[in-house]
Amino acid sequence: MKLLVKLNIILVLVLASALALTGYFSYQMLLKNAREEVLQNAQVMMQAAYAMRNYTIEQVRPLLKKLPRVKQGKEFHPQTVPAYAATEAFNNLRKTFPDYSYKEAALNPTNPRNRATDWETDLITEFRDHPDKKMIIGDRETPTGRSLFLSKPIKISNSACLSCHGKPKKSPRAMRKIYGENNGFGWKQDEIIGAQLVTVPMSTALKKAHKTWITFMTALVSIFFLILILLNLLINALVIRPVKKMSQFANNVSKGNLDEEELPVHGRDEISTLANSFNRMLRSMKEAMKLLDG
Numbered sequence: 218m219k220l221l222v223k224l225n226i227i228l229v230l231v232l233a234s235a236l237a238l239t240g241y242f243s244y245q246m247l248l249k250n251a252r253e254e255v256l257q258n259a260q261v262m263m264q265a266a267y268a269m270r271n272y273t274i275e276q277v278r279p280l281l282k283k284l285p286r287v288k289q290g291k292e293f294h295p296q297t298v299p300a301y302a303a304t305e306a307f308n309n310l311r312k313t314f315p316d317y318s319y320k321e322a323a324l325n326p327t328n329p330r331n332r333a334t335d336w337e338t339d340l341i342t343e344f345r346d347h348p349d350k351k352m353i354i355g356d357r358e359t360p361t362g363r364s365l366f367l368s369k370p371i372k373i374s375n376s377a378c379l380s381c382h383g384k385p386k387k388s389p390r391a392m393r394k395i396y397g398e399n400n401g402f403g404w405k406q407d408e409i410i411g412a413q414l415v416t417v418p419m420s421t422a423l424k425k426a427h428k429t430w431i432t433f434m435t436a437l438v439s440i441f442f443l444i445l446i447l448l449n450l451l452i453n454a455l456v457i458r459p460v461k462k463m464s465q466f467a468n469n470v471s472k473g474n475l476d477e478e479e480l481p482v483h484g485r486d487e488i489s490t491l492a493n494s495f496n497r498m499l500r501s502m503k504e505a506m507k508l509l510d511g
């Protein structure tokens with residue numbers, strides 16, 4: 218096998234393994250970064266939900282409570298309910314970002330739109346079985362692509378909740394008029410009744426990671442090819458061609474052709490040293506022949 222072919226096979230094998238390893242690890246890293254970025258989005262959304270809930274409790278509720286008809290128990294405004302405020306605010310956000318969602322899912326909800334779906338029920342059951350669990354993060358396939366969800370348990374830690382979610386008879390009559398008496402009641406102190414759920418799409422971040430990876434790998438493969446071509450040209454010019462010339466020279470001399478022109482010598486590298494030795498050999502042979510002839 219020719220020297221250059223051997224060298225190229227080894228180089229391509231080494232470079233291909235290096236490329237495969239770099240490709241694998243860089244892709245994993247980009248995926249991890251994309252996930253972290255999406256998770257951060259989800260965390261911001263969860264905090265925004267808390268902010269809306271607090272705003273409702275601290276500012277909206279005290280104001281609406283002052284309305285005469287509310288005082289008399291004739292009117293109930295869901296706008297004073299933190300769960301309602303956060304859900305409504307996020308429904309507004311969904312007009313611009315339809316793939317993002319926020320839900321306060323409950324097993325036995327006051328408002329049917331908050332009823333937990335199958336996979337949400339599984340999450341709530343997980344929280345109920347493991348009361349020390351404060352958060353569950355995961356991803357799942359949705360019709361619009363892969364999504365990441367972040368969920369936190371909703372626990373009845375404040376007995377004030379039971380004034381509306383305890384026994385139906387004890388809840389405000391105006392509220393029962395809107396929501397009925399069958400749902401959202403019978404919750405118990407310290408019970409985990411549902412979960413807050415933020416869903417954020419991953420597809421955009423994943424697509425970005427994929428694109429970055431393709432660009433990075435294309436650049437890397439191009440650089441490797443350039444190095445390969447350059448190395449081939451250099452080895453050909455610095456080693457292969459001079460060695461071919463020398464073997465031709467040695468061949469001719471060995472056949473007795475002592476009129477051969479001396480090899481060109483440039484610089485002081487190994488190839489030049491070898492060329493020098495060949496030239497010296499030719500000269501010595503010429504001397505020897507002269508002595509023999511004489």
Ligand code: HEC
Pocket residue numbers: 295298300301304321322323325326327328329331371372373374375377378379380381382392396401411
């Ligand atoms: C003044 C009555 C009232 C009080 C007090 C109250 N809630 Fe509610 N809650 C409601 C109403 C009404 C809804 C339904 C809102 C809607 O239409 O989305 C609701 C909805 C919810 C939901 C969404 C699921 C569902 O049932 O539709 C959760 C979770 C919830 N409340 C938790 C709590 C917790 C926890 C507390 C105590 C910190 C509490 N609530 C206190 C009236 C109340």
